[in-house]
Amino acid sequence: MASVIADDCHIHAVPKPRGGKPRFWCFSHNASATARFGGRMVRCEGAYQTIADFRRFRLNPDDFPGGVALWGAVEPVYNTADEPADRGIHVHARQRPGGKKDIDATFDAVELAVNRDLFNQERVLITAETAVAYYISRFLGRNIVGLFCHHCGTPHLDSDWFAVKPHRVHLCHGCNRLFREEQKRVSNPLEMVHHHLNAIAPAAKMRRAKGSIDIGQSDYPGGLQIWASNPALLWTSDRSEQEGIHVHGWVKPGVNPKLDGTFSNVRIDGIELDEKHLRTFMAQNALTYLKGKVVHLSCPSCGAELFDRGDFAFRPHNEHQCESCGTEFSTAGRRRVVCNPFVTTIKALKAAKRTKGQVA
Template sequence: MNRSVDPKHKAKRTSSTLKANSRQQDLFVPSHEDSLFSSNECRIVSVGKRRDGGTRYWCLQHKADATAKYGRPAENCRYSHIPPIKSDEILALDVSQYAGGIALWGAVPPVYDTTLQPLDRGIHVHARRSSGGHKEIDATYRSVRLLVGIKDLPKQELVISELDAIYYMVTSVFGYSMKYVECLHCGHPHLDKDWFSVHAHRSHLCAGCGKHFRDSDVAIGNPICKVRSVLGVRAQKPKTSKKQINLRQADYPGGIQVWGSNPAVVWTSKHSEEEEGVHVHAFREDGALAALDDTFSRVTVDGIALDPLMVRTLMAQSALPHISNRVIAINCASCGTSAFDAGEHAFTPKTQRRCENCGNESFETGRLRKVVGNPLVEILERLADRAPRPPQMHSLDLLPETL
């Protein structure tokens, strides 16, 4: 059951309702709040007209479209099925207590996973109290609240959501810069998701109030940019790992997990540098701690080499719903060379392509004619044939954002 507002009878109330409720989750939040959503009940209001003259509806609770056919309010918005964030899925982290440094990354499922580990998504956190000390925190959360002191002001909390972190990863992997963007109507921090996370633009649809606004710059918005600015985090290029590994799946009956590295959302350590490469977890048995947990410049599994760029690209592609099921292995019909679509082609499906090796032009056919080529898809299938058990097929279940 939702609470919708009929524009014919509540027109005067709608404007004030938007102002009162649109600032659902400011970057700074009072420390006594213990969840991002207090209820999963939709709060639907009208937010203007569509291009066809119908009314647009928006859910202020879940910050999502709630327009049904013929310009009517939907029973539930498109995000209503997402469960509220529980208190144990939120990490409150006092930055001053971890002099050894904290590091946060956008966490998505491994591109290859033969373990029985649960789905890992959100914000992965490392925290050390002293330089070189052990990791007191090494876990993943749906939301992180950083307690920080800003000059002489009382400590405040900076909030990072799982979607902020995931799309920061996506935008970073594809080499685009981001900025802090704020709605001109309600002041809500703006996050560009899916298609918009890899295409700079000026016009934005605010998730807080459901209204369109134009920013001063053509850019990609992510609230994390404000967090980094407040913390004084400087952009730094990760160094390529010097480590290499050649492993056999049979030696790790508990399974292996493979990710591509991606730039940290926050990295405060002054005595260590981020490493770039392929990150691997390997388990000797189910339920045990990882026997291997490290980043390598070169990873070979059962004699099959994993290209770090392909791994990193496939990981980011998995978080873009608009190309879901369109990333496949494509081999040239003339010379057999595998097609690896890089740059903007990595997230732009197409029907026609030219082989980089022999120049042969081909056209894709079938139901999904517009596709993206990544040879790693086929490589992982070969690894799966040699695995002690079938790999897990994870899905982030993110919704497409293309309008």
């Protein structure tokens, strides 16, 4: 059987009972690595429990009075840079308010020192798996709780499809037994450390970015990376966190990006980026079970682009209704998909890059 090793995960394809499509299992953590619809996850559901000591970045916010910020690093929606896309926990830390960033890097996990009182300090671990799942659940406005397995007491993480769909029955990644809750909810260990984070600083205040940019991809031959901003897990700066479209642009690979900012409006090679489409696509792109299922569809009656919102944007379906004219229609072959016009935006950006490159 085929296998893949991702960091400390050792994932094999294993036969499904009674035949059918193979499933994926991590033999390092003895946990499932199968996404919804049978896809293979990059890391298994239990990987968050065993982050090796040498892969943890230890951070005490008190050492950086200028401010500390932590985010779950989600892949950019558009990436033409030679620089690899970050995955993990991205950290900004400053010694002086408004000064240069003394730390601007991404780590596998962050071990955060929290002072409980004058004499006691506690450490909480934030991993890539918990942070990305938390981002998805928060994006959808889910009721997030911190659950423990009823049998062995292991903190429970709902990731990928289960971070989207509230449910009562949960599979423990510690003992591989099912346990049942009275209410349909989504579990994430990060919810249990929120009171620790709030002890350091309350949730950051968001403000809309004001700047706009109109650039060409040829202006940044080292490549571009584009994200929608997502709320920080921790923000201790006195300044407000910006909400908008975040762009990195390199003139030369291997050095810091010349363009690094958050903007209210972004236009690239004459193509306007729709932030609502981009923000939804970034969340969709972080889910293994949606790979290849986010498509562009137009209404067969009026030609309007379809854009699935809310739960419909994360639950593939074959029956669609146009918001403009009300026409109902089915996907060809009754294939289950979700609709987002940003798929076409990405194709247009790639086409513009090829065209400009040929002209140059």
